[in-house]
Amino acid sequence: xxxxxxxxxxxxxxxxxxxxxxxxxxxxxxxxxxxxxxxxxxxxxxxxxxxxxxxxxxxxxxxxxxxxxxxxxxxxxxxxxxxxxxxxxxxxxxxxxxxxxxxxxxxxxxxxxxxxxxxxxxxxxxxxxxxxxxxxxxxxxxxxxxxxxxxxxxxxxxxxxxxxxxxxxxxxxxxxxxxxxxxxxxxxxxxxxxxxxxxxxxxxxxxxxxxxxxxxxxxxxxxxxxxxxxxxxxxxxxxxxxxxxxxxxxxxxxxxxxxxxxxxxxxxxxxxxxxxxxxxxxxxxxxxxxxxxxxxxxxxxxxxxxxxxxxxxxxxxxxxxxxxxxxxxxxxxxxxxxxxxxxxxxxxxxxxxxxxxxxxxxxxxxxxxxxxxxxxxxxxxxxxxxxxxxxxxxxxxxxxxxxxxxxxxxxxxxxxxxxxxxxxxxxxxxxxxxxxxxxxxxxxxx
Amino acid sequence: xxxxxxxxxxxxxxxxxxxxxxxxxxxxxxxxxxxxxxxxxxxxxxxxxxxxxxxxxxxxxxxxxxxxxxxxxxxxxxxxxxxxxxxxxxxxxxxxxxxxxxxxxxxxxxxxxxxxxxxxxxxxxxxxxxxxxxxxxxxxxxxxxxxxxxxxxxxxxxxxxxxxxxxxxxxxxxxxxxxxxxxxxxxxxxxxxxxxxxxxxxxxxxxxxxxxxxxxxxxxxxxxxxxxxxxxxxxxxxxxxxxxxxxxxxxxxxxxxxxxxxxxxxxxxxxxxxxxxxxxxxxxxxxxxxxxxxxxxxxxxxxxxxxxxxxxxxxxxxxxxxxxxxxxxxxxxxxxxxxxxxxxxxxxxxxxxxxxxxxxxxxxxxxxx
Numbered sequence: 016x017x018x019x020x021x022x023x024x025x026x027x028x029x030x031x032x033x034x035x036x037x038x039x040x041x042x043x044x045x046x047x048x049x050x051x052x053x054x055x056x057x058x059x060x061x062x063x064x065x066x067x068x069x070x071x072x073x074x075x076x077x078x079x080x081x082x083x084x085x086x087x088x089x090x091x092x093x094x095x096x097x098x099x100x101x102x103x104x105x106x107x108x109x110x111x112x113x114x115x116x117x118x119x120x121x122x123x124x125x126x127x128x129x130x131x132x133x134x135x136x137x138x139x140x141x142x143x144x145x146x147x148x149x150x151x152x153x154x155x156x157x158x159x160x161x162x163x164x165x166x167x168x169x170x171x172x173x174x175x176x177x178x179x180x181x182x183x184x185x186x187x188x189x190x191x192x193x194x195x196x197x198x199x200x201x202x203x204x205x206x207x208x209x210x211x212x213x214x215x216x217x218x219x220x221x222x223x224x225x226x227x228x229x230x231x232x233x234x235x236x237x238x239x240x241x242x243x244x245x246x247x248x249x250x251x252x253x254x255x256x257x258x259x260x261x262x263x264x265x266x267x268x269x270x271x272x273x274x275x276x277x278x279x280x281x282x283x284x285x286x287x288x289x290x291x292x293x294x295x296x297x298x299x300x301x302x303x304x305x306x307x308x309x310x311x312x313x314x315x316x317x318x319x320x321x322x323x324x325x326x327x328x329x330x331x332x333x334x335x336x337x338x339x340x341x342x343x344x345x346x347x348x349x350x351x352x353x354x355x356x357x358x359x360x361x362x363x364x365x366x367x368x369x370x371x372x373x374x375x376x377x378x379x380x381x382x383x384x385x386x387x388x389x390x391x392x393x394x395x396x397x398x399x400x401x402x403x404x405x406x407x408x409x410x411x412x413x414x415x416x417x418x419x420x421x422x423x424x425x426x427x428x429x430x431x432x433x434x435x436x437x438x439x440x441x442x443x444x445x446x447x448x449x450x451x452x453x454x455x456x457x458x459x460x461x
Numbered sequence: 462x463x464x465x466x467x468x469x470x471x472x473x474x475x476x477x478x479x480x481x482x483x484x485x486x487x488x489x490x491x492x493x494x495x496x497x498x499x500x501x502x503x504x505x506x507x508x509x510x511x512x513x514x515x516x517x518x519x520x521x522x523x524x525x526x527x528x529x530x531x532x533x534x535x536x537x538x539x540x541x542x543x544x545x546x547x548x549x550x551x552x553x554x555x556x557x558x559x560x561x562x563x564x565x566x567x568x569x570x571x572x573x574x575x576x577x578x579x580x581x582x583x584x585x586x587x588x589x590x591x592x593x594x595x596x597x598x599x600x601x602x603x604x605x606x607x608x609x610x611x612x613x614x615x616x617x618x619x620x621x622x623x624x625x626x627x628x629x630x631x632x633x634x635x636x637x638x639x640x641x642x643x644x645x646x647x648x649x650x651x652x653x654x655x656x657x658x659x660x661x662x663x664x665x666x667x668x669x670x671x672x673x674x675x676x677x678x679x680x681x682x683x684x685x686x687x688x689x690x691x692x693x694x695x696x697x698x699x700x701x702x703x704x705x706x707x708x709x710x711x712x713x714x715x716x717x718x719x720x721x722x723x724x725x726x727x728x729x730x731x732x733x734x735x736x737x738x739x740x741x742x743x744x745x746x747x748x749x750x751x752x753x754x755x756x757x758x759x760x761x762x763x764x765x766x767x768x769x770x771x772x773x774x775x776x777x778x779x780x781x782x783x784x785x786x787x788x789x790x791x792x793x794x795x796x797x798x799x800x801x802x803x804x805x806x807x808x809x810x811x812x813x814x815x816x817x818x819x820x821x822x823x824x825x826x827x828x829x830x
Contacts, residue, residue, distance in 0.1 A: 307486045312557030312587065316516070317612060319491060319558055324518035326487040333485055419483070 028052055028109065031100065043071035046365040049080065050111035057106035059123040066286035067108065067119060081112045089120030089445045101177065124148050129155065132235050132257075134401055137273040144234045149179050149253040155236040156183060156251075160243060164188070170201065172252075173209040180215070183239070188246040193262055193443045197379065211256035215250065219259075226410065228268070228402040229442040232261040237272055262442035264449045269293070292397035297411050299391050301338050301418035301426050303384070307333035309422030328378030334419045336380050340388045341415075343370065345408070348392065489555040490515045490530070493614035496599030497576055498565030500535050509576075510535045510565075511542035511602045513554070516613045530612030539579050556585045560618040562592050562636065562653065565599035568665050568814040569669065569676040573650070574643060588637035591621035594654045594669045594676065601657040608661050619708040620665050621653065629686045630666035631699035643673055646803065647789025654679065654761030670783050678781050680774075687774045690767070691718050691734065692786060699743055710744040711763060711823050722792055730809045732775070732788060736767055742827045751826045764821035771817035779813055788813075 029052070033036040037056040041050035049071055051083045053063065067084070074080040084090060091107075093099060094116050103109050106122035128149065132144035145152045153167060168182040180201065184194055199217040209215060216230050233239065234257050242260045250259040260267075271290045274282040307326065311319045329336055347366040351359050371389075374380045391411070398404040410433070417425035440447035496512035510533060516782035517528040530547055547554050562580055562630055578585050595602035602617070610616040619625030622633055632653050642650040650671040656664040666682040680688055690696050697714040716738040723731045742759070745751060778785065789806050796802050 308483050310557075311486050311489065311491075311555070312585070316491065316493065316558045316615075318562070319486065320516050320612065321517040322490075323486045323489070326485065327518060329487070332483070422483075 027096065028099065028103070032103075034346055041068075043068065044077065044080075051108060052103065052111075053108035053121065054103060054106065057104070057123060058121040062121040063108055067110065077113055078153070081115070081117075084110055084112065084117050084119060087119065091118040092116065093118060100121075105177070124150070132332035135233065135235050135238070135272070135297050135399060137271060139405045140273050141235075141237050143236055143417060145236055145251065145256040145258055147254055147256055149181055149251060152251050152256075152258070153181065153183075153234070156239055156243075156249075159236060159240040160185075161283060165243065168198070172201070172204055172206070172215070172228060173205045176208040176210065178209040180209075181251050183243060183249040183251065185243050185246065188244065189248060189356055190246055190445075192263070193445065197250070197261060198240050201250070202241075209252065211255045212250070212252055212259050215252060216259050219383065227265075227406055227437065227440060227447070229261070229263065229440065229447065231263050231267055231400060232257050232402055233260060233400070234258075236273060241272070241275075242267075261365075262445040264442070264445075265437060265447055268400045269398065271399040287432055289397050289399070292394035293407060296394040296397075296407055297414055298426060298430075299394075300341055300411055301414040301429075303387055304334050304337055304418040305423045309418075313423070322381065325383050327374075327416055329381055330378075336384055337415055340374075341379055341391070341412070342382050344388050344392050464727065474767050484553055487518070488552050490517075490550055490552040491558040492554060493529070493558060493612070494563065494603050494617055495556075495559055495562040496563040496565060496595055496603035497539060497568055498595075498598045499567035499571060502535075503644035508535055508537050508598065509539050509542055509568075511539055511546065512603045513543070513546055514603050514614050515550070515554070516558075529606070533600060539576060556583065557587065559586055559816075560590055561614065561621060562586075563592055563595035563599040563617075564592065564652065566594065566596050566676075567598060569594050569652075569671070570778060572674050573671070574674060577636075577640055577643050580636055586636070588635065588640075590636040591618065592634050592636055592639045592652055593621055593665070594652045596654055596656045596658075602655050602663065604662055605657050606661070607663060616663060617655070620663055621655070627697045629689050629696050629714060630682050632668050632692075634687065634688055642671075645790065647784060647791075647806065648787040649673065649783045649785050649792055651785045653685075661805070670778070670785050672783060677783060678777075680777075683770075684774050684777070687767075687770050688785075690716060690736065691720075691771060691774070694718070695743070695788050700763065700766070702759070702763045702766050704759055707745070707747040707749075709742065709759055711759070712743045713738055713739040713740050714824075715739045720791075722788060722795065723810055725792070725796070725805065728808065729812055729814070730792075731814045731816055734771060734775075734815065734817040735820065736771065738767075740821070740823045741825040742823055756823050756826070760821050760823045762824060763785055764819035767821060768817045769796060771819070772815050775815040775817070779810070779815075782810070784810075 029040055031039070032052075032054075037054050039051070039055050040050040043051055051063075051067060051071075066087070070083060071080060074083065083094050085092060091098075091102070092115060099109055099116060099118065102118045107118040108121045110117045110119050111410055122417050129146050130144050131142045136142075143155060145155065157165065162185065164185045164187045165187045166184055170182075171177050172180050182194075182197060182201065197219070201215075204215070204218045206214075206218060212232050216228075216232055220229055231238075231242070236258075239251075239258045240261065243249055247260055247262065248301075250261075251257075269286060271285070274285060274394075277285065302400050306314055306319075311322075314322075326336075328334070343366070347363065350362045350366070354362055367389075371385050375385055387393065395404055395408055398407060414426060414429050417429040419425075421428065437448045438446075492513050493516050494514040496514075498510040498512070499506060500508055500510045512531060512533045512629040515530045515532070517530060519766040528552075532546045534545040534549075536545055543554065562576070563575060569574070580590065580592075581588060581589060593602075602612075605617075606613070607616040610619075620631065632651065634652050639650055639652065642648050650673070652669050652671070653665050654667040654669050656667075658664060666685060668685040668688060669676045670678050670680065686696075686698060690698070694717055696713055696716050699710050701708060701710050716736065718734065719738050720732055720734045723733055740763070742756070749755070784790075789810075792806050792809075793802050796805070798805065
């Protein structure tokens with residue numbers, strides 16, 4: 016390559032990067048035959064100065080420096096413009112030595128480090144959460160899964176963001192069909208910016224009206240490891256502390272990681288409690304509507320008269336009352352979620368205490384309703400994975416609608432319908448409601 | 462999309478089909494007890510006097526919500542009387558919590574079948590409602606507000622059922638049972654009698670025996686207790702027995718009663734009752750020490766008393782020609798001569814013989830301190 020083309024190459028990169036304040040361009044060596052170009056904000060300047068600039072002057076021979084640079088793991092020799100641009104944007108330094116180009120790994124990672132799991136906190140067991148850096152996440156997972164069978168497939172998604180995505184699976188245990196399907200779906204994703212696992216989850220689920228999550232999004236490395244060992248596929252993406260796990264069954268959403276740690280009896284008890292919580296949060300508002308407006312004969316006479324008495328001052332029909340209070344509860348939950356930690360408790364106090372107390376005293380809602388709404392809210396929070404929690408939060412309104420139109424029959428029908436829907440649902444071709452079935456050979460579906 | 466619209470339409474349209482109507486609980490007034498009499502007015506003897514006791518819900522649950530409304534209406538039929546009562550109330554009359562139906566004495570001496578039919582035919586009256594005879598009339602029983610009750614009519618409901626008191630003098634009769642007894646062959650209706658003779662208490666200790674239509678005879682409290690012993694398990698009661706020159710009381714811990722119908726081929730049948738029980742000595746009037754032989758003597762005496770009382774009661778029932786225990790039904794079910802069994806039983810009944818075998822054991826001396 017003549018010196019002219021070399022000059023062209025240098026000018027090509029600097030032209031593309033012109034106007035970038037953090038673009039650095041240096042000539043090294045006594046005669047300046049070594050060119051160094053990188054983005055300051057993405058690279059670790061310490062690494063650059065210690066491993067590139069200092070040896071660049073110390074070494075007498077350019078050849079020796081070239082072999083020194085290429086000996087680093089992660090150094091890539093390339094001449095392709097597209098690749099050079101891509102890697103420089105990632106944080107690599109482009110080093111040009113005697114017409115040959117090298118990409119030197121000097122990536123600086125700013126991440127929050129290994130933190131504690133906040134969304135899925137548990138009593139006992141590991142507290143680590145996945146971090147924002149994919150390397151660290153791989154480290155967290157590999158450390159827990161020390162097997163050669165654990166395979167990691169890396170790829171890049173997002174036309175602008177170029178986010179690295181890793182597909183993790185145990186090669187010996189994984190369901191090959193699911194793996195193939197997962198790879199195909201991820202390859203089909205066509206977006207500009209990918210920033211979170213939830214986003215990716217949305218893109219790789221088939222576009223269809225969907226009520227229940229068919230993939231688990233978790234922040235716990237131990238859950239990822241546990242599921243990989245079960246033959247599932249995990250996907251982690253860079254710059255986001257969450258992993259996607261597929262395929263899942265309904266009961267996965269009701270498993271907390273400390274169920275395994277507890278004594279079996281306690282573990283079972285906790286599981287049963289969660290299902291009771293699920294049932295209550297789904298049906299209580301709907302049942303209130305039926306009891307108060309359709310079938311008061313189901314309750315004992317004492318409770319019937321109590322409800323009737325506490326409703327005596329309420330001007331609107333029972334379902335208005337239910338909707339009003341449930342909406343209030345949703346507002347409260349959302350408000351305390353988004354507010355800064357310092358103001359959060361104020362919202363709950365104002366909402367829970369003052370609103371609840373005042374609403375009953377003003378005769379807008381009945382006493383029983385307040386008890387019921389708090390029971391609904393609390394039992395909703397029992398569900399360990401928030402995605403399912405959100406789904407259940409929405410579905411209960413459907414139940415209330417059925418209760419308004421059909422009474423108790425409506426509730427029964429909607430429960431039956433829900434079970435039918437769940438039974439028909441597939442997660443990566445695997446049955447979603449596989450609770451008691453042994454090894455189902457059901458195929459097809461989504 | 463089209464499918465979705467169709468689904469939505471189906472749901473919306475079927476809303477018009479729903480059977481029960483949407484009515485808020487505070488717009489209903491719950492009838493807790495019904496009483497039905499014949500009016501005293503001689504001109505209206507074949508009409509019905511219907512008394513409805515309705516609870517008024519109290520807003521504050523900590524208060525004693527004892528308030529109730531009692532409405533009495535006279536009409537040609539019970540539904541007609543209820544229509545009249547409805548126009549007096551500001552809220553919709555709801556029978557879904559009606560747990561007691563009291564038949565007045567004037568009615569049970571006449572004919573109960575229309576009321577039994579009405580109460581089992583209405584959708585919103587539950588079949589687990591208690592039925593009883595009210596004396597001197599149903600209105601007074603229904604109106605009675607006892608001091609112990611917190612909810613209107615609750616004393617009546619607790620008294621008639623087994624939820625509250627477990628008196629051995631009360632026989633619980635449900636509406637479904639009454640309906641069955643009115644129509645079934647070989648089984649006749651019975652109902653406990655509720656008396657409003659005390660100023661603020663209801664007395665339930667007698668049993669009325671019916672033929673299919675009206676009351677025929679009344680069992681005394683003592684007989685009612687023996688009746689309960691013969692027809693139920695684990696009766697909770699104490700009995701007093703005179704034996705060996707003293708008298709003692711024992712408390713039944715467990716009891717069992719079985720019977721079988723023997724013979725029948727040669728025109729004679731024997732009904733054999735086997736009673737067994739385990740009891741605790743409760744009171745010994747003479748201060749003698751209670752030893753094993755004494756206990757065995759007491760047990761024997763207690764058994765003999767049961768035998769005597771039981772046979773006496775069974776003979777009394779036989780003399781009325783009624784079948785409240787269902788011997789006839791038992792006989793039909795154990796004999797395969799379908800064509801003639803009912804006639805056979807009719808012939809056998811007047812000559813029935815009763816044998817009661819009482820196997821009584823007073824096992825414990827009670828607490829000795």
